[in-house]
Amino acid sequence: MAIEIEQPSVGLSKVAVSKTHGEDSPYFAGWKAYDENPYDESDNQSGVIQMGLAENQVSFDLLEKFLEEHSEASSWGKGAPGFRENALFQDYHGLKSFRQAMANFMEQIRGGRAKFNPDRIVLTAGATAANELLTFILADPGDALLVPTPYYPGFDRDLRWRTGVKIVSIHCDSSNNFQVTPQALEAAYQCAESMNLKVRGVLITNPSNPSGATLQRSVLEEILDFATRKNIHLVSDEIYSGSTFSSPEFISIAEVLDARDYKNSERVHIVYSLSKDLGLPGFRVGTIYSYNDKVVTTARRMSSFTLISSQTQHLLACMLSNKEFTENYIKTNRERLSKRYDMIIKGLKNAGIECLKGNAGLFCWMNLSPLLEEPTREGELALWKTILNEVKINISPGSSCHCSEPGWFRVCFANMSEQTLGVALERIHKFMEQRKRKET
Amino acid sequence: MAALSKIAAGNGHGENSPYFDGWKAYETNPFHPTDRPEGVIQMGLAENQLCFDFIKKWLMKHPEASLCTAEGVNKFKETALFQDYHGMPEFRQAIAKFMGKVRGDRVKFDPDRIVMSGGATGAHEMVTFCLADPGEAFLVPTPYYPGFDRDLRWRTGVELVPVICESSNNFKITRNALEAAYEKAQEDNIRVKGLLITNPSNPLGTILDRETLKSIVSFINEKNIHLIGDEIYAATVFMEPEFVSISEIIEEVECNRDLIHIVYSLSKDMGFPGFRVGIVYSYNDALVSCTRKMSSFGLVSSQTQHLIASMLSDDDFVDNFIIKSKKKLFKRHEYFTWSLSQVGIGSLKSNAGLFIWMDLRKLLKAKTFEAEMDLWQVIIHEVKLNVSPGSSFHCHEPGWFRVCFANMDDDTMETALLRIRDFMRKNNAAMIPHNKLCRRSSLKLSFSRRVDDFMSPGIMSPHSPLPQSPLVRARS
Numbered sequence: 001m002a003i004e005i006e007q008p009s010v011g012l013s014k015v016a017v018s019k020t021h022g023e024d025s026p027y028f029a030g031w032k033a034y035d036e037n038p039y040d041e042s043d044n045q046s047g048v049i050q051m052g053l054a055e056n057q058v059s060f061d062l063l064e065k066f067l068e069e070h071s072e073a074s075s076w077g078k079g080a081p082g083f084r085e086n087a088l089f090q091d092y093h094g095l096k097s098f099r100q101a102m103a104n105f106m107e108q109i110r111g112g113r114a115k116f117n118p119d120r121i122v123l124t125a126g127a128t129a130a131n132e133l134l135t136f137i138l139a140d141p142g143d144a145l146l147v148p149t150p151y152y153p154g155f156d157r158d159l160r161w162r163t164g165v166k167i168v169s170i171h172c173d174s175s176n177n178f179q180v181t182p183q184a185l186e187a188a189y190q191c192a193e194s195m196n197l198k199v200r201g202v203l204i205t206n207p208s209n210p211s212g213a214t215l216q217r218s219v220l221e222e223i224l225d226f227a228t229r230k231n232i233h234l235v236s237d238e239i240y241s242g243s244t245f246s247s248p249e250f251i252s253i254a255e256v257l258d259a260r261d262y263k264n265s266e267r268v269h270i271v272y273s274l275s276k277d278l279g280l281p282g283f284r285v286g287t288i289y290s291y292n293d294k295v296v297t298t299a300r301r302m303s304s305f306t307l308i309s310s311q312t313q314h315l316l317a318c319m320l321s322n323k324e325f326t327e328n329y330i331k332t333n334r335e336r337l338s339k340r341y342d343m344i345i346k347g348l349k350n351a352g353i354e355c356l357k358g359n360a361g362l363f364c365w366m367n368l369s370p371l372l373e374e375p376t377r378e379g380e381l382a383l384w385k386t387i388l389n390e391v392k393i394n395i396s397p398g399s400s401c402h403c404s405e406p407g408w409f410r411v412c413f414a415n416m417s418e419q420t421l422g423v424a425l426e427r428i429h430k431f432m433e434q435r436k437r438k439e440t
Numbered sequence: 441m442a443a444l445s446k447i448a449a450g451n452g453h454g455e456n457s458p459y460f461d462g463w464k465a466y467e468t469n470p471f472h473p474t475d476r477p478e479g480v481i482q483m484g485l486a487e488n489q490l491c492f493d494f495i496k497k498w499l500m501k502h503p504e505a506s507l508c509t510a511e512g513v514n515k516f517k518e519t520a521l522f523q524d525y526h527g528m529p530e531f532r533q534a535i536a537k538f539m540g541k542v543r544g545d546r547v548k549f550d551p552d553r554i555v556m557s558g559g560a561t562g563a564h565e566m567v568t569f570c571l572a573d574p575g576e577a578f579l580v581p582t583p584y585y586p587g588f589d590r591d592l593r594w595r596t597g598v599e600l601v602p603v604i605c606e607s608s609n610n611f612k613i614t615r616n617a618l619e620a621a622y623e624k625a626q627e628d629n630i631r632v633k634g635l636l637i638t639n640p641s642n643p644l645g646t647i648l649d650r651e652t653l654k655s656i657v658s659f660i661n662e663k664n665i666h667l668i669g670d671e672i673y674a675a676t677v678f679m680e681p682e683f684v685s686i687s688e689i690i691e692e693v694e695c696n697r698d699l700i701h702i703v704y705s706l707s708k709d710m711g712f713p714g715f716r717v718g719i720v721y722s723y724n725d726a727l728v729s730c731t732r733k734m735s736s737f738g739l740v741s742s743q744t745q746h747l748i749a750s751m752l753s754d755d756d757f758v759d760n761f762i763i764k765s766k767k768k769l770f771k772r773h774e775y776f777t778w779s780l781s782q783v784g785i786g787s788l789k790s791n792a793g794l795f796i797w798m799d800l801r802k803l804l805k806a807k808t809f810e811a812e813m814d815l816w817q818v819i820i821h822e823v824k825l826n827v828s829p830g831s832s833f834h835c836h837e838p839g840w841f842r843v844c845f846a847n848m849d850d851d852t853m854e855t856a857l858l859r860i861r862d863f864m865r866k867n868n869a870a871m872i873p874h875n876k877l878c879r880r881s882s883l884k885l886s887f888s889r890r891v892d893d894f895m896s897p898g899i900m901s902p903h904s905p906l907p908q909s910p911l912v913r914a915r916s
Binding site (some may be wrong): 233 | 565576594713727
């Protein structure tokens with residue numbers, strides 16, 4: 001029999017075959033377990049409860065009510081007079097009314113302490129695209145961005161995959177509640193230099209994911225001073241700004257700039273999105289707000305690859321330009337998140353589990369280091385597997401967030417009903433009781 | 441001040457091209473039937489505005505397709521939360537079905553091979569990122585859509601090598617031209633990873649015949665390079681010969697299917713450029729998997745997925761839409777080309793697209809691109825029409841212009857034709873002998889009788905909102 005030698009298929013690109021898409025991380029393995037056996041209040045009470053997904057489901061009724069009461073938001077009204085214009089609108093400047101509404105919303109979230117110019121708002125399909133786009137603009141392949149740990153696992157893909165840019169960690173630890181220090185900033189910079197990497201910027205997430213805490217003003221000032229000294233950019237991802245539910249109040253980098261009369265502000269860029277505060281991740285609404293004209297122009301041109309559907313821009317322009325609605329939404333959303341947070345913290349405390357004191361976000365940063373067999377990444381992953389298989393909840397291990405201390409886990413509390421959260425807390429309680437009994 | 445990247449500082453965004461001078465002229469003085477009757481008419485924008493009334497009727501009958509109506513709001517929460525990069529199954533099924541119907545159901549599309557992207561703009565960039573490394577190249581037949589220079593090259597670092605096509609054989613893509621381009625790349629030490637074809641063609645408005653398609657498929661198999669077929673104008677084929685898709689050819693000839701990828705969008709066929717519905721359809725599993733992950737950077741809004749799923753799963757609507765759209769495009773095209781021929785302007789014989797490839801070679805003062813630019817300035821500033829010069833499409837020969845005809849109502853079309861007629865009269869008076877002028881006046885009579893045959897009643901639509909900057913359309 002003749003042996004057929006097949007011509008090897010011409011390959012895909014290096015970017016395509018690399019693993020920088022990040023999906024092999026344990027962060028996603030828990031999702032698989034959840035997908036295969038998802039908890040359901042009535043149909044599958046023994047299923048896996050998803051606590052690894054930072055979604056905000058506590059305020060949908062407010063959005064639905066708005067839609068029911070405002071038929072003009074009903075995409076195109078009676079007779080669809082605006083349909084044609086809307087369907088044709090692909091201007092990368094974005095709908096002016098939408099940009100205006102976003103600017104207003106961002107101002108409201110910051111209690112009016114910062115002002116936003118709609119003409120500096122660039123629209124992208126989600127914060128995922130916004131962060132990648134900024135990276136393309138601020139750094140060349142092989143350059144580095146400094147990012148405080150622990151950080152959102154998605155950054156590994158968003159900032160690095162197609163851009164070829166590297167992330168160098170700014171190590172933070174529990175000794176000071178994972179806050180960024182000037183020493184840590186300097187150490188990260190030196191580390192990059194020693195690897196011959198050119199540092200182009202610092203990217204912070206404020207409020208922080210996964211720690212669930214807002215950054216103090218002094219820390220923001222230090223970071224801005226550091227960026228100024230090194231003459232690099234500062235990107236502030238403020239995606240959870242509207243999800244700050246208790247004191248201290250959220251302070252945006254915009255306020256710090258305002259206090260400095262916007263001196264040297266061209267190095268600062270803010271990323272925002274409606275995926276967390278408004279609970280609309282499916283609509284793909286991201287924004288870049290830059291104080292740098294060239295960045296705004298370039299980002300706008302680049303947004304051609306990732307524009308927001310004009311249909312969605314229209315809907316949200318209606319919704320967010322209604323000041324009564326947005327004020328009530330921001331206030332009510334905060335109250336509900338606060339309630340949820342209190343519930344989970346109390347429940348965990350009853351089970352003997354401590355969390356970092358948080359005041360924002362859709363999750364808490366839980367400390368399970370006392371439970372580790374060994375204080376290593378492997379020990380943490382072993383514990384995580386146990387929790388997934390025995391407690392049947394999917395939580396996110398700190399190592400997937402590049403946390404330097406093993407034993408920390410991010411636990412989401414806003415992506416489920418109160419009842420389901422109660423069930424999850426019961427399971428955790430039971431698990432901890434069993435462990436205590438085993439030890440005695 | 442902290443510097444920006446090389447990508448940001450360079451000209452890869454493509455907006456410094458003279459292509460955009462016409463847009464600037466249009467924006468500073470846009471035509472409006474009553475407010476600005478002397479303004480520039482936009483004929484440089486390939487939009488399909490002919491079927492909105494039909495679509496609106498469907499929307500009125502289906503309030504549940506919108507999440508904002510009483511009928512649709514019960515789907516709001518689950519849709520708003522849906523960010524799975526696989527895309528909604530109903531959406532993918534509806535798109536797969538639509539793509540099949542557009543090809544006369546001669547071929548079936550698998551919904552699981554459908555990957556979303558931020559418009560075809562996003563799709564092209566994403567496919568390029570996945571098939572080629574920086575410094576590698578795609579072959580692209582000329583003339584081609586100017587946006588490719590940005591979409592395929594800017595952030596990817598990939599090069600484009602032109603495959604020269606000539607008017608002498610109606611810009612056919614010949615095997616010789618393909619080989620020549622491939623060899624040139626080899627000589628220049630550029631590694632070719634793929635061939636990108638747009639079929640139906642922008643700017644030609646023609647479709648590739650079966651022989652050419654087979655020849656192309658055999659070429660890419662031989663060279664072991666990818667074939668990307670941009671079929672964004674598939675449903676705009678308004679006249680025989682029938683459209684033949686790559687998806688059909690690979691059923692007829694030996695082909696390594698891992699090399700075959702299709703880019704699609706609803707921006708042209710349905711007239712929805714604002715909704716950013718881009719699609720990558722690949723026969724290569726690894727590419728499907730990779731682009732799906734990468735689509736996170738440009739997912740289609742779930743609100744829009746919901747609307748499109750509703751609309752395109754309505755078989756009656758789709759079947760009627762496809763037929764109606766073709767009829768209207770055919771009518772418009774026929775009237776336009778006929779009117780132009782009456783004043784001595786020819787264009788490449790075409791049966792698809794939202795534009796014609798106008799032949800103004802005989803009006804050039806010299807056979808040069810400078811002369812083409814001069815003529816173009818005249819057309820913009822004196823005739824007051826924004827048309828697109830062939831050089832911006834990398835056309836090998838000067839004197840060709842792409843002129844869009846589906847982005848305006850009948851009255852505006854009439855005005856545009858009047859201006860063209862006036863311009864040609866002035867030009868012809870200098871060129872044409874006396875007896876021919878006499879003949880022209882009798883033609884004028886027959887022309888006005890025929891106008892009624894072409895005019896479609898009731899197409900009155902408000903003028904499009906005006907963009908604010910040079911490249912305001914993500915795709916033109």
